[in-house]
Amino acid sequence: MSDRAEMRGPVSRRRRTTISGGGGSGAVKQANGSKWHDAGEKLPLYPAKAKTDEVPRQASNNGKVDREMGMSGQQQQLAKRTRKQRSLVEDINEKLSCHVLQESLLSSASGYSNYRGILNWCVVMLVLSNARLFLENIIKYGILVDPIQVVSLFLKDPYSWPAACLIIVSNVFILAALYTERRLAVGTITQMTGLIFHIFNLTSMLIFPSATVLIVTSMTPVGGVLSLGIYTVLFLKLYSYQDTNRWCREIRQAKAKRLTRSYSCPSVAQSNGSAGHTHVSYPGNLTHRDMYYFVFAPTLCYQLNFPRSPRIRIRFLMRRLFEMWMVPTIQNSMKPFQVPNHLIWLIFFYWFFHSSMNFVAELLQFGDREFYKDWWNSETVTYFWANWNIPVHKWCLRHFYKPMLRKGVNKFLAQTAVFLMSAFFHEYLVSVPLKMFRLWAFMGMMAQVPLAWFVGRFLNGNYGNAAVWMSLIIGQPVAVLMYVHDYYVIHYGSTT
Secondary structure, X not given: OOHHHHXXXXXXXXXXXXXXXXXXXXXOEOOOOOOEOOOOOOOOOOOOOOOOOOOOOOOOOOHHHHHHHOOOHHHHHHHHHHHHHHHHHHHHHHHHOOOOOOOOXXXXXXXXXXXXXXXXXXXXXXHHHHHHHHHHHHHHHOOOOOHHHHHHHHHHOHHHOHHHHHHHHHHHHHHHHHHHHHHHHHOOOOHHHHHHHHHHHHHHHHHHHHXXXXXXXXXXXXXXXXXXXXXXXXXXXXXXXXXXXXXXXXHHHHHHHOOOOOOOOOOOHHHHOOOOOOXXXXXXXXXXXXXXXXXXXXXXXXXXXXXXXXXXXXXXXXXXXXXXXXXXXXXXXXXXXXOOHHHHHHHHHHHHHHHHHHHHHHHHOEOOOOOOOOHHHOOOHHHHHHHOOHHHHHHHHHHHHHHHHHOOOOHHHHHHHHHHXXXXXXXXXXXXXXXXXXXXXXXXXXXXXXXXXXXXXXXOHHHHHHHHHHHHHHHHHHHHHHHHHHHHHHHHOOOO
């Protein structure tokens, strides 16, 4: 016997073993009944038709029924037994071999990335852990906030709400930017005059609210942070607004010099728009509706046509609203100085950049939802600052960093200038509401420049990622504790 026959022998003998089944001996016979048919061979699904026993084929949507109607009764029985035997063989093979080469799901080599169930588990645990505290507060204190009383109190004595009044006044600066652009579009004022108006308007947006916070004694630190934060966001938005419209005027003037028929800024409808919304060209964008859509949109960079989602998803909206309600409840239940500062920062990041911004974007049908990237995998400090806050990063790149490069500034000085501007706004948003100037936030941000150089030069991979996490876990809490220490010393005389 040859080697090939020896290898096939046990398999052939095993497959010819009689298997009991309904309708006979279980072994498959040929149509003429002369010999046993080897189960290892393939049986034809369409045997030759008998001349004396032909069955006309009928139209059928089922391929299996269609084939069997063209067979004789004996051939149909043969085909059924063949299918049954194949299923039995497959079942036996499955029972005998139940392992395959594969990695564990939590291993990086597995390629598995769906951890939504773990996130749902965290949410469920947070809800359950705070349900008892919520019920105890309701039973003990009742409902402490009455919306009707709050509104009536504000209307009765609006001066007791300086932060709210300050935010309402911000509409003056918004409309000033809009009307300045309208005058520039029709040519009633020169480009230099418009530039002076914009500079005055933007400078006032930083000086006026900070002076109000420092002068008004009823302004609380929380109200000061909220109002100055809104004014800072509006400052960045209006800077982008005037910059983008200036680019559109330059394009229109360049086209006019070439004697072309189109005098409008090119639309981005082909790449960013959706069919359900009207696309505008300059100066058709200089409307109140367009301006206030940009003011409330979760972005700092203006463009004439934003990407729009086709509809508002109610379930998505409700999930984000529930998260926005739950996160402050969780933070209020935490005891101060007993919870790691970076954990509170992580919770705030999720509440603001995922829940709140997605909620606003869904309401406005704003299509670009890239508010953050995988900053938690950062192996360099520069990667972290470029990916944890995408709206600010886009603004810095579009309106600050690249214009400096086009003017001939080298990359290191341009990056240092970006950190310097960021350090200024960090100090502005902390020192002014607290009414004390210690420069801890400013120095903390500027310390990121040598730290970024050191990590990028000497550390990489997991070591670089660990260094980034160490700066987040240690650096921010130290700066916060310095401000808390100084605030208590100034207002209470001691830290005890």
